[in-house]
Amino acid sequence: xARDGKLTRDKILLESKALIFEHGFSGxxxxxxxxxxxxxxxxxxxxxxTKNALAMALIEEFAKADMDKLDKALENTESFKGNxxxxxxxxxxxxxxxxxxxxxxxxxxxxxxxxxxxxxxxEVLDHIAETMLMWRNVIGKLIREVxxxxxxxxxxxxxxxxxxxxxxxxxxxxxxxxxxxxxxTAKHLHxxxxxxxxxxxxxxx
Amino acid sequence: xARDGKLTRDKILLESKALIFEHGFSGxxxxxxxxxxxxxxxxxxxxxxTKNALAMALIEEFAKADMDKLDKALENTESFKGNxxxxxxxxxxxxxxxxxxxxxxxxxxxxxxxxxxxxxxxEVLDHIAETMLMWRNVIGKLIREVxxxxxxxxxxxxxxxxxxxxxxxxxxxxxxxxxxxxxxTAKHLHxxxxxxxxxxxxxxx
DNA sequence: ATATTTGTACCGACTAGTCTGTTTAGGCTA
DNA sequence: TAGCCTAAACAGACTAGTCGGTACAAATAT
Numbered sequence: 001x002a003r004d005g006k007l008t009r010d011k012i013l014l015e016s017k018a019l020i021f022e023h024g025f026s027g028x029x030x031x032x033x034x035x036x037x038x039x040x041x042x043x044x045x046x047x048x049x050t051k052n053a054l055a056m057a058l059i060e061e062f063a064k065a066d067m068d069k070l071d072k073a074l075e076n077t078e079s080f081k082g083n084x085x086x087x088x089x090x091x092x093x094x095x096x097x098x099x100x101x102x103x104x105x106x107x108x109x110x111x112x113x114x115x116x117x118x119x120x121x122x123e124v125l126d127h128i129a130e131t132m133l134m135w136r137n138v139i140g141k142l143i144r145e146v147x148x149x150x151x152x153x154x155x156x157x158x159x160x161x162x163x164x165x166x167x168x169x170x171x172x173x174x175x176x177x178x179x180x181x182x183x184x185t186a187k188h189l190h191x192x193x194x195x196x197x198x199x200x201x202x203x204x205x
Numbered sequence: 206x207a208r209d210g211k212l213t214r215d216k217i218l219l220e221s222k223a224l225i226f227e228h229g230f231s232g233x234x235x236x237x238x239x240x241x242x243x244x245x246x247x248x249x250x251x252x253x254x255t256k257n258a259l260a261m262a263l264i265e266e267f268a269k270a271d272m273d274k275l276d277k278a279l280e281n282t283e284s285f286k287g288n289x290x291x292x293x294x295x296x297x298x299x300x301x302x303x304x305x306x307x308x309x310x311x312x313x314x315x316x317x318x319x320x321x322x323x324x325x326x327x328e329v330l331d332h333i334a335e336t337m338l339m340w341r342n343v344i345g346k347l348i349r350e351v352x353x354x355x356x357x358x359x360x361x362x363x364x365x366x367x368x369x370x371x372x373x374x375x376x377x378x379x380x381x382x383x384x385x386x387x388x389x390t391a392k393h394l395h396x397x398x399x400x401x402x403x404x405x406x407x408x409x410x
Numbered sequence: 411a412t413a414t415t416t417g418t419a420c421c422g423a424c425t426a427g428t429c430t431g432t433t434t435a436g437g438c439t440a
Numbered sequence: 441t442a443g444c445c446t447a448a449a450c451a452g453a454c455t456a457g458t459c460g461g462t463a464c465a466a467a468t469a470t
Contacts, residue, residue: 024321028232039289114382115317171376177319198403
């Protein structure tokens with residue numbers, strides 16, 4: 001083993017992600033990344049064959065962190081397993097709480113990429129779609145558990161309701177950016193929680 | 206008078222908007238715009254002093270169209286003025302209907318710009334914020350009308366609830382892009398409508 | 411009526427600089 | 441000694457923006 005290359009690689013990933021959130025992928029040059037990280041061009045291309053390979057690595061890392069949050073929220077609400085509606089509501093509450101302890105400016109790499117999709121190889125965009133569908137499936141299961149002993153007050157498509165979580169996240173990030181107010185995301189997740197609570201009728205037990 | 210320059214200008218605006226939705230602003234070169242429109246560099250810079258001047262013109266045009274939709278939805282629901290809740294719900298329904306008759310790929314220039322904010326002059330971003338606040342105010346008024354004879358089932362911040370409309374729009378566009386499904390936007394607006402309907406208790410009259 | 415002027419709209423070659431990516435020649439460390 | 445990295449030069453395509461010149465319709469002058 002020589003020096004630990006993972007440190008350099010991680011630094012590139014960290015700083016380039018921050019740059020991309022402010023300049024977009026296309027608007028972020030490799031020279032900018034070199035300046036921010038203090039490494040050289042040789043080192044950059046040692047770790048990433050092309051700029052697009054960096055894009056792929058970034059989305060993989062981001063998606064992994066994203067799934068970790070999902071898994072953690074699932075774990076943290078395991079104790080509510082007996083009461084599916086309660087679990088679903090606490091599951092959303094987990095994200096509200098996580099958002100409150102957040103002070104970095106909000107944003108999602110999926111959205112960033114999706115507004116310049118032609119810059120990326122198809123597999124990069126596929127990876128985003130796949131991750132969103134995993135959220136749909138996981139949350140869909142939670143919802144289906146609720147439906148076992150609750151009716152909805154309106155006819156409801158489970159997939160679409162599950163996707164609504166992602167929708168509120170993504171939309172809140174954008175409005176948050178536009179109005180430069182980091183508290184916005186938590187507020188809108190709360191509206192989502194309200195909606196879920198109102199939508200499911202209490203079963204007469 | 207020579208030839209009508211407005212035609213050329215409008216063509217530039219139209220085609221560059223489409224390109225920016227696919228490549229991002231930074232990822233769209235002026236040469237690409239020239240190729241798509243069939244005009245020349247001289248003509249482009251005759252109409253727009255810089256690339257950033259195009260960005261500003263585009264956001265102005267987009268915001269204007271955006272406000273027109275808002276005004277139209279207000280007008281079309283004037284007949285419900287006596288019943289504020291009904292008006293609010295039909296107001297949302299207007300956007301659901303408008304979305305259904307849409308076949309071009311969804312997207313919002315605000316979101317596009319906000320994910321590469323460093324590419325633009327501050328006034329461009331200010332214009333986006335101002336337009337979002339106008340939506341907040343207009344919808345806020347509709348909500349306050351409802352509150353005159355309805356309570357909400359949860360404590361509710363009017364501004365935040367008004368912003369929620371924008372949130373659902375923006376989020377739905379992103380998920381729609383990710384999953385390549387244009388029907389998604391209407392579905393999520395429907396969830397929003399459900400939420401509003403459930404949130405406001407019927408007054409005993 | 412015809413000639414001249416004026417201003418808008420447009421053309422396209424050109425410049426100065428930036429972009430990603432390559433290459434070369436080497437050094438440092440576990 | 442193999443993996444990690446520096447430093448600098450370089451290629452070639454592409455970038456935004458410039459500039460001198462042109463086309464043409466309408467206003468004005470003769």
